[in-house]
Amino acid sequence: MTQLALIIDLNVCVGCSACVTSCKEWNTSGSAGPLVDLNPYGADPSGTFFNRVQTFEIGSYPNTQTVHFPKSCLHCEEPPCVPVCPTGASYKRPEDGIVLVDYDKCIGCKYCSWACPYGVRELDEDRRVMTKCTLCVDRIYDETLPAAERKPACVLACPTNARLFGDVHDPESEVSHLIREQGGYTLMPEWGTRPANHYLPPRRTTHRIQPDQLVRADNPLKKERQLPMPALDEPALDDVTSW
Amino acid sequence: MDSTAPRIEHKNTTCYMCACRCGIRVTLRDGEIRYIQGNPEHPLNHGVICAKGASGIMKQYSPARLTRPLLRKPGAERGAGEFTEISWDEAYSLLEERLRRIRASDPKKFALFTGRDQMQALTGLFARQFGTPNYAAHGGFCSVNMAAGMIYTIGGSFWEFGGPDLDRARLFVMIGTAEDHHSNPLKIAISRFKRNGGRFISINPVRTGYSAIADEWVPIRPGTDGALLLALTHEIIRQGLFDREFLIRYTNGPELVVQDEGSERFGLFVRSDKPVDEGCFDPQNKLWWDRITDRPVDSHAEDADPFLLGAFTLPDGTPVKTAFQLLADRVKDYTPEWAAGITGIPAATIRRLAHEMGITARDQKIELPIAWTDTWGRDHETVTGNPVAFHAMRGLAAHSNGFQTIRALSILMSVLGTIDRPGGFRHKAPFPRPIPPCAKTPRGPEGVRPDTPLGGMPLGWPAGPEDLFVDADGRPVRIDKAFSWEYPLAVHGLMHNVITNAWRGDPYPIDTLMIFMSNMAWNSTMNTVEVRRMLNDRNEDGEYKIPFIVVSDAFQSEMVAYADLVLPDTTYLERHDVMSMLDRPISEFEGPVDAVRVPVLPPTGQCRPFQEVLIELAGRLGLPAFVNPDGSRKYRDYPDFIVRYETEPGSGIGFLAGWRGAGGEKFMKGEPNPNQWEMYARNNCVFQYHLPPSYQYMRNWNQGYLEWAQRHRLTRYAEPILLHLYSEVLQKFRLAAEGRGGARRPPEHLRERIATFFDPLPFFYEPLEAQRIDRARFPLNAVTQRPMAMYHAWDSQNAWLRQIHAHNHLYVHPGTARAAGVEDGGWVWIESPWGRVRAQCRYSEAVEPGTVWTWNAIGKAPGAWRLSPEANEARRGFLLNHLITEELPAEAEGVRVSNSDPVTGQAGWYDVRVNIRPAAADEPHTSAPEFAPVPPAPGTAAAPPRRLAYRAGAGLFKKLFG
């Protein structure tokens, strides 16, 4: 069985929000749209977005790490948002594991959003139905697009390639490899929701210098006669050995 | 086909949501934008896009779009934003009449200044043809220190001109770069670099954006990088970690410098009497000291093996030292311990960084099997790389000691042997250029004459005092005083002083100020409140001090309110544009690249591209380059101009390098091709030339490349471009200040300034502002950063982007804040010697404790950009610019200088020092200073929607503009 998902590599995510606006842009005129913006030119503008990038500071100065953290629906394998939906508008597609909302059925009761621990569903206040990341279903199967572009909008946009898309059930897929090899993890594992989206942790490359790397026969200072040399008249063993 | 099916079109063009200029593919549905994506076939962004680029829809359909030419309402004050609509015919006749009069009397009374535009080749040409010296673009307030500091040292610079080769680097050191500089290309590169296991170090007082994914963050006190870089160089030289071979062959390090204190030639290179060609390049008639024969020899002599270090005496008794010895002497006392006290970085860290750089450069060498020949005729089997790459930007540039700091950086890069080599810094065409490049301004007021083009370029690259643009008394000819003794190497002008100078009439009053694409009444001003007052200030006779202000903008920015005449520009999706080799192209390391924009949408309302305005005006005014010999207009429109214009008749050099020649079979140089636009359009709007691999590296000294560049007219000469560890150009200015050499002398009051700052070797000094204020009262450095999802002031009108950055906070280290009694989320007064601002504070552990920072240009004047006066940007957003002065307090009676680098005139944005204290409990939770709201300009949207549900093809936005 296929389970499509996004893998987010925090090691290279710079928090640029390209995934945020490219998502909005694709989806507002796509099958999931339009996505409303409230007070777009006034106080406290807000709107429907399927994906947001947040920032966290970890540790204290000067050992601070800044982590940019994109988050959209994780397409859980045990999605608590689905069984609670009274209308069946929220559903998980058996064929590819994508969790979707059928806008024609949704009554806008918000209950599914209560049932999602991750805060990724957003009620569109114009259409008054629940919305969320669709994994760009209207892109990834669109035969009119070139094959290379049958990927979610955010994945194509991401300048650091921090977003990868694939089947996490296929052990041979690129995403499965990455999850295995780079310690991919899921969010709030304590609830057993088994998110399909995984995150790859930040990795730090360090460089240890061995003291002997500073001592080299080919030190150019030698050629420049600049390495400290004792004066010829300083005492030496030559002067005292007597056999 | 079903006639009700939506009409889908795909069009390629080039993004201009920022200066990066990625290739984009725009999908239209029924004539409205469905989607903007990165063009996968574009060499710059390879299909990716950024937050701004993907929000182009909301810019295109912004309610703040200007759509009619506007004239200030009679009787209305400037700044009040009251306008009446006029026709383009009226606007043109008004301008034509005014400009004709100015040109016929005193062309310098017309000043044309442009902001973050990418058509300086055209605007500059217009100014030059008009005959005014008063032209510049944003570079002076942006990063001229970076350009000048590096170009005067290595013949190239970061950003458009060159960059770090992260595909091959092992160690990447990023200094003073925020999060979107060289946006997508750098993000692509950093990510690949990290995934390849490279080590990334960021030196920055703040850790956000790119620095977030750095392997190590080295917080530094602002304005002190010079000390760090000199200490790193100290340690690298002390440990012998420099690349001796590289320094000897490719830099002026081993060349001998006169050390005879009393000599007219003190501090200049010893020149042999070997005959040399004259021209704008660095003649190769200097001397080395040969180790084998222990005698001076011609530099680069065939069998010579010179000393890099040492002091010698010439046969004629002249004491000399190698330039590298002078550098070593200079950095001798710049120890890591010394730098630790200044930068706040522990000495052990500085030492470790130096070792890491030196050892990586030395031990992880790259050898590419690429044979090449140097300019001295030596064949090399391979290209070597020392894989340590640097990138730096305004964290270094925007300080008044930035030029020397950037010289220090360029020298460190050279000492490590990383210039135009794999894994290090690499040039982008048309760089490298001679040091300094050839273009020159006129040398005196005689270059400015009525009804005559300017007798030189408005901007140039002085090689010595003789190239300054001053009158016989040493007074500036330009309104911004660039190329005067105040800022001799102000190679990008000083746009930030234009309004103040024009207002004061110093050096002279002007008549018409034309501003294109710059928000000079807001975020690109220093001392914003005062500058806004100056724009509206009158003489005793009631005439405005700046009599006529013309603004070309596409949106109702803060600047628009101060215009007498507003020219509504098109957006980037509605016009032709070129990213020209004559300007700042988008070249890649592998060779020249230029690009175009083609319209994907028709202009909105009455909008006209500013390019068309210039072509029209130039035709009307009969500027020689724009008219036929009979005086008739030469170019139908801008696209026609781009195709047919040649720098000189028959030169074959024009704005676009691709598909030249009658049939498009030539490139770089060739006759005009009437179908050039179509050929660009068919090819993703971009022309890329791949140099053969043997021309891709070591270009400063690569015979093949230099001759190729010469043949293709990128450069005039194919002379080697030695790296200037030691800058003779600077020494010439210093000698003039000391009353030696040449004929020109600085005026008395500037002598010491020139003698101090024109040091031929990099040195560290505290930023000028900090030297002149009470540091105990203003203990904190305040800096700004650009957020990735906002471009300067433009994007607050963007309904999507402004949700990400609706307002800004002052970020403060918790310890610093608590010491000042400021709570997390509390409102504070930020005070500098020049002003105060009320803002909201947020604690952050990712900022050096002596630094406070905020996002740049988020705060907005109420009513501007068609945001409601209640918008967060106006109520809770603030502008740090209110705290920054454009002039430093007088040192001596009547002597004012710009708050700028004394060498280049680079605006010292990040020198400002502040203190913070909590706002009183009864003060409103809004930012201060406050401004009166401006009304909507005629022609902008009737009523910005309160709810927006955009869907391409639904005609939602057609309603906005009727």
Add this chain to the structure above:
Amino acid sequence: MHPAFSVIFLTTLIGAGQGLFLALYTSELYAALGLLPAQDDPVYFGIGALLALVLLAGGLLASFFHLGHPERAWRSAARWRTSWLSREVIALPAFMGAVTVYGALHFFGWNPVIAVLGGGTAFHLTAAVGAVGVVLCLTLFLCTGMIYACLRFLQEWASPLTVINFLLLGTASGFTLATAFAAWTGRGLTRFFGGWALILLALAFLARVSSLIRNARLRHKSTLQSAIGVRHSRIRQISQGAMGGSFNTREFFHGRPARLVTTAQWVFLLLVFAVPAALLGVGLTRGGAGWLAAAFLVQYAGLVVERWVFFAQAQHPQNLYYQAA
């Protein structure tokens, strides 16, 4: 959570309606068992059931305000297999139907004896319909409570106490109302209901205070660490990516100072329990429908506050992601 007034009124109104029905039926059962004098006043049961129905309908109406698309509300019965909300949507009208039938039977006197138990106790049709009503009523309490209790990670809610509280508070308020109603209709049941009301109030008090104590001691399983998967003791959010707020900041935060929630908690303890108990005491000892009616009104107001606190105190784990703009 952001307390939604639609849901506050839905749960409190139907709770009182359910409680009132239970009170009516209790009195009928007691009478049938001979523990009370026979209750054969059709108006008493009819009006009582009508009152219950009005409360239930009011709740139902309130719930429509919660929906983005009330016109599609009918769809919400579809997923009764998995969704407690769907089950509630079925249980509520079913229960209302039962109450209607129950009231109508009483009112119109269609109340034949359908069985006679050993000992001569006559078993009327209404007793049977009422029994069905009770089952539906309890089911409805279960559904309503489980809507909240089944959200595992809303730990303040995920407890049997949630269902018990809905049950006891609803029942207690219904009995209080029944007490006032009895006094108003001049029936002799005032003390009967009043006594039960006090007992239920005491039980509800115990249960509700237990849940308050439980919630105060609760250790949330989700932390910033598990939310973003970074193991470090000091993590602070700097930005949530939307400075003007979003659905996530509006729906899951009450946006009021913590002090207000604590105050509200004391207010509801007074209004739901202490004051009504005192008023009931006064009303029952001194007589007078006014005191008793006041007891119910105060208690209902208290329940609105209680439900507000119920929402406001629930810490949704999603809030970990929305701590700083």
